[in-house]
Amino acid sequence: xxxxxxxxxxxxxxGSGLEASAEQVDSRLRGLATRAERLAGNVxxxxxxxxILALSxxxxxxxxYLSLARFRFVRGGFELNFxxxxxxxxxxxxxxxxxxxxxxxxxxxxxxxxxxxxxxxxAYSIIRHVRSEAFSVGGLFWRVLAGIVTIVTVWLLxxxxxxxxxxxxxxxxxxxxxxxxxxxxxxxxxxxxxTTQRLPGRRFFRVVFLLPxxxxxxxxxxxxxxxxxxxxxxxxxxxxxxxxxxxxWVNDPxxxxxxxxxxxxxxxxxxxxxVLLAALEGQSIxxxxxxxxxxxxxVQVFWYVTLPQILPVSATIILIxxxxxxxxIDLPNVLTNGGPGTASESLTLQAFIFWRSLDLGGxxxxxxxxxxxxTLIGLAYFNLIHQSVAEGGx
Amino acid sequence: xxxxxxxxxxxxxxxxAIMAVSYVLLGFxxxxxxxxxxxLVVTSLKLPIQVIQGPYYLPYVxxxxxxxxxxxxxxxxxxxxxxxxxxxxxxxxxxxxxALLFGMAASYGLVRFEYRPRLGAILTGIGCIALAIxxxxxxxxxxxxxxxAIAVFLILLQAxxxxxERALGNNDIAxxxxxxxxxxxxxxxxxxxxxxxxxxxxDTRTALIVTYLAVNLxxxxxxxxxxxxxxxxxxxxxxxxxxxxxxRIFWSIVLPLSIPGLVATFLLVLVFAWNEYLLALFLSSxxxxxxxxxxxxxxxxxxxxxxxxxxxxxxxxxxVIAMAILLERYIARGLLVGAVKG
Numbered sequence: 001x002x003x004x005x006x007x008x009x010x011x012x013x014x015g016s017g018l019e020a021s022a023e024q025v026d027s028r029l030r031g032l033a034t035r036a037e038r039l040a041g042n043v044x045x046x047x048x049x050x051x052i053l054a055l056s057x058x059x060x061x062x063x064x065y066l067s068l069a070r071f072r073f074v075r076g077g078f079e080l081n082f083x084x085x086x087x088x089x090x091x092x093x094x095x096x097x098x099x100x101x102x103x104x105x106x107x108x109x110x111x112x113x114x115x116x117x118x119x120x121x122x123a124y125s126i127i128r129h130v131r132s133e134a135f136s137v138g139g140l141f142w143r144v145l146a147g148i149v150t151i152v153t154v155w156l157l158x159x160x161x162x163x164x165x166x167x168x169x170x171x172x173x174x175x176x177x178x179x180x181x182x183x184x185x186x187x188x189x190x191x192x193x194x195t196t197q198r199l200p201g202r203r204f205f206r207v208v209f210l211l212p213x214x215x216x217x218x219x220x221x222x223x224x225x226x227x228x229x230x231x232x233x234x235x236x237x238x239x240x241x242x243x244x245x246x247x248x249w250v251n252d253p254x255x256x257x258x259x260x261x262x263x264x265x266x267x268x269x270x271x272x273x274x275v276l277l278a279a280l281e282g283q284s285i286x287x288x289x290x291x292x293x294x295x296x297x298x299v300q301v302f303w304y305v306t307l308p309q310i311l312p313v314s315a316t317i318i319l320i321x322x323x324x325x326x327x328x329i330d331l332p333n334v335l336t337n338g339g340p341g342t343a344s345e346s347l348t349l350q351a352f353i354f355w356r357s358l359d360l361g362g363x364x365x366x367x368x369x370x371x372x373x374x375t376l377i378g379l380a381y382f383n384l385i386h387q388s389v390a391e392g393g394x
Numbered sequence: 395x396x397x398x399x400x401x402x403x404x405x406x407x408x409x410x411a412i413m414a415v416s417y418v419l420l421g422f423x424x425x426x427x428x429x430x431x432x433x434l435v436v437t438s439l440k441l442p443i444q445v446i447q448g449p450y451y452l453p454y455v456x457x458x459x460x461x462x463x464x465x466x467x468x469x470x471x472x473x474x475x476x477x478x479x480x481x482x483x484x485x486x487x488x489x490x491x492x493a494l495l496f497g498m499a500a501s502y503g504l505v506r507f508e509y510r511p512r513l514g515a516i517l518t519g520i521g522c523i524a525l526a527i528x529x530x531x532x533x534x535x536x537x538x539x540x541x542x543a544i545a546v547f548l549i550l551l552q553a554x555x556x557x558x559e560r561a562l563g564n565n566d567i568a569x570x571x572x573x574x575x576x577x578x579x580x581x582x583x584x585x586x587x588x589x590x591x592x593x594x595x596x597d598t599r600t601a602l603i604v605t606y607l608a609v610n611l612x613x614x615x616x617x618x619x620x621x622x623x624x625x626x627x628x629x630x631x632x633x634x635x636x637x638x639x640x641x642r643i644f645w646s647i648v649l650p651l652s653i654p655g656l657v658a659t660f661l662l663v664l665v666f667a668w669n670e671y672l673l674a675l676f677l678s679s680x681x682x683x684x685x686x687x688x689x690x691x692x693x694x695x696x697x698x699x700x701x702x703x704x705x706x707x708x709x710x711x712x713x714v715i716a717m718a719i720l721l722e723r724y725i726a727r728g729l730l731v732g733a734v735k736g
Contacts (some may be wrong), residue, residue, distance in 0.1 A: 044503030055608035368583030
C-alpha cells in the first residue's frame with residue numbers, strides 16, 4: 001500500500017525545512033521523525049484494515065462454499081457435498097421461489113402505469129446524464145445499475161403486492177428497509193431540529209429520545225409483543241372501542257408488517273436522531289448568524305444553510321441504516337414469528353429458519369443473495385448519491 | 395401583542411408560539427418513547443396472574459405491586475445475573491474503546507491521506523487466501539497453511555504484485571469496510587464459531603471483544619469520516635507549518651475539535667456491543683454469557699416470563715442511560731466548538 005500526499009503534505013515538508021535551518025537537530029533523530037511521518041498514512045489505517053480483514057474474509061469464503069454445497073448429517077458427523085448452484089436455483093426458480101420472490105400475479109392497470117412511469121423516469125435521467133457535461137463512463141454505469149435494480153424491484157413489487165399476488169421475503173425486506181428509513185429519518189431530523197433550539201428542558205428530551213436505541217433488540221421485540229396484544233396489552237380499551245377487541249392484528253398480513261415496521265421505527269429513530277443532532281450541533285454558527293442577519297426566515301435558513309451542512313452525515317447514516325436494516329430479524333422473529341404464513345418474514349429470518357432446519361446450504365445462499373442485493377443497492381447509492389453529496393461541495 | 399408571540403429575542407431563542415408547538419411535538423414523542431418503558435416497569439411489579447388477567451395500569455390503584463420478580467433476579471439467581479452483567483460491561487466497554495481508537499485513526503487517514511492499494515496486490519492476496527483454504531481442506535494444519543500463505547503473498551507481492559498499475563482509491567477502501575457488515579450474522583456466525591474454536595477462545599470474553607471490535611470498526615470509520623471532513627484543512631496546515639507532526643496534529647487539533655462526533659459514535663458502538671444477541675449466542679455458553687442472552691432465556695418452556703424479562707431489560711438500560719446523561723454534555727458542546735472555529 002503506497003501513500004501519496006495531499007497538498008498540506010508539501011506545506012508541511014516546507015515547514016520542517018524551515019525548522020531545520022533555524023535550529024540544529026540531531027540528524028539521526030530527524031531521520032527517524034520524517035520516517036515516522038512518511039509512514040503516518042499507513043500507521044493510521046493499517047490496524048483497522050488488518051482487524052477487519054482477519055474477521056471478514058474467512059466467513060465470506062466459508063459461507064460462499066456453504067452456499068454451493070449441500071449439508072447432511074451422516075454417521076459420526078456431517079458431510080458437505082458440492083452442489084453447484086442448486087441452492088440458488090431453488091430460490092430463484094425452484095420450490096422456494098414463491099417464498100423468496102413471492103407468488104407473482106399479472107399486474108393491474110395501475111401497476112402497469114406505475115411501472116411505465118418509473119421506467120420513463122429512469123430512462124430520462126440516464127439520457128440526461130449522457131447529454132450533460134458531467135458525463136462519465138463510471139457515472140453512466142452506476143446509473144444503469146441503479147436503474148436496473150430499481151426497475152426489477154418495482155416490477156416485483158407491483159406484481160406481488162396486489163390483491164392476487166403475495167410478496168416474498170425479498171420484497172418484504174425491501175419494504176421494511178425503505179419505509180422504515182423514510183420515517184426514521186423524518187422523525188429523527190424533526191426531533192433533532194426541535195432539540196437544538198434554546199428550549200428549557202431540551203436536555204431531558206434529548207436523553208429520553210435516545211432511550212429506545214439502548215434496549216436490546218430482543219427485548220424490544222418481546223416488549224412490542226406485550227404492547228400489540230389486543231387482549232392483555234395496555235391498548236385493550238382502544239381496541240375494544242373500535243370493535244377490534246380480542247382479534248389479533250398480527251393475524252392480518254399488512255397488520256403484521258405494520259407491527260414490525262412500527263417496532264423498527266420506534267427502535268431506530270434514535271440512531272438518526274443522535275447522529276443528526278451531533279451534525280446540527282457541529283455546524284458552523286457564523287453562516288447561520290449571517291443568514292439571519294441578512295433577513296432570511298427559518299425555512300430559508302434551514303434549506304440553504306443547515307441542510308447542506310448535514311447532508312453528508314445524512315447520506316452516511318442512511319447508507320448504514322440501509323445495510324443494517326436489510327438484516328432485520330429479531331422483530332419479525334419474536335413479534336410475529338414471520339407470520340401469518342410468511343407474510344412478515346424478512347430475508348434474514350428466512351435464512352435463520354433454513355439454518356434451524358439444518359439446511360445450511362440454503363441458508364448461506366439466502367445470505368449471499370442478500371449480500372448481492374445490498375451490495376448492488378449500496379454501490380449504486382454510494383456512487384450516485386453519497387459521493388455527490390459528500391464531495392460535491394454543496 | 396400578537397406580533398410579540400412570533401418574535402424571538404435572539405436567533406437561538408425561539409418565539410413563544412414556536413416554543414409551544416415544539417413542546418407539544420416533543421411531549422408527544424416523549425410519550426411514545428416512555429410509555430413502552432413505563433409498561434416494562436409496571437409489568438416487572440406484577441404477579442404472573444395480574445399480567446395474564448389483562449391490562450392493569452397503575453400500581454396501588456389497579457393492582458398491588460409486588461417485588462417478586464426483582465427478588466428472583468437479584469437473590470435467587472444472584473450469580474447467574476451478576477456474571478453476565480459483568481461480562482456485558484467488560485466486553486462492550488473494551489470493544490467500543492478499541493473500536494474508537496482504531497477507527498478514528500483509520501477514518502482520519504481516509505480523509506487526509508491518499509491511499510492507492512494496487513489491484514494486483516489485492517488479487518494476489520485473495521489468491522493466497524484461497525490457496526490456504528484449499529490446503530486446509532486437504533488436511534494441512536491451519537497454522538502451517540496460514541504462515542505459508544502469508545509467505546507466498548509477501549514473495550509474490552515483491553515479484554509481480556507491483557507490476558499491475560491499476561489501483562483503488564480511498565472511497566473503495568471505505569466501501570469495502572462497510573460492506574463487511576452486509577452479510578447477515580446468521581451467515582457469519584458459523585465460520586466465526588469455527589475460527590474461535592480452532593483458536594481455543596470459545597466462551598471467552600476475548601472472542602466477543604475481538605468480534606465486536608471487527609463488527610463495529612466500519613461504523614466508527616464511516617461516522618468519524620464525516621466529522622473529520624468538516625474540520626477546516628487550514629487549521630491543520632497552520633499546525634504543520636509550525637512544525638507539528640501528523641500524529642501531533644491528529645491528537646491535539648483534530649480530535650479535540652471532533653469531540654461531539656466522537657462521543658456520539660462511542661455511544662453508538664457501545665450500545666451495539668451492549669445489546670448484540672446473535673453472535674453472543676454462538677460464541678458464549680456459560681462463562682462469557684452476556685445479558686441479551688439472559689433476556690431471551692426468559693422465554694422458556696413455560697412461555698415468556700414477562701415479569702422476569704422486564705426486570706432484566708430494565709437493569710440492562712439503566713447504566714446506558716447514565717452514560718447517555720453523562721455524555722450528552724459533550725454533544726451539546728459542539729456549538730461552542732463551531733463558534734471557536736469561525
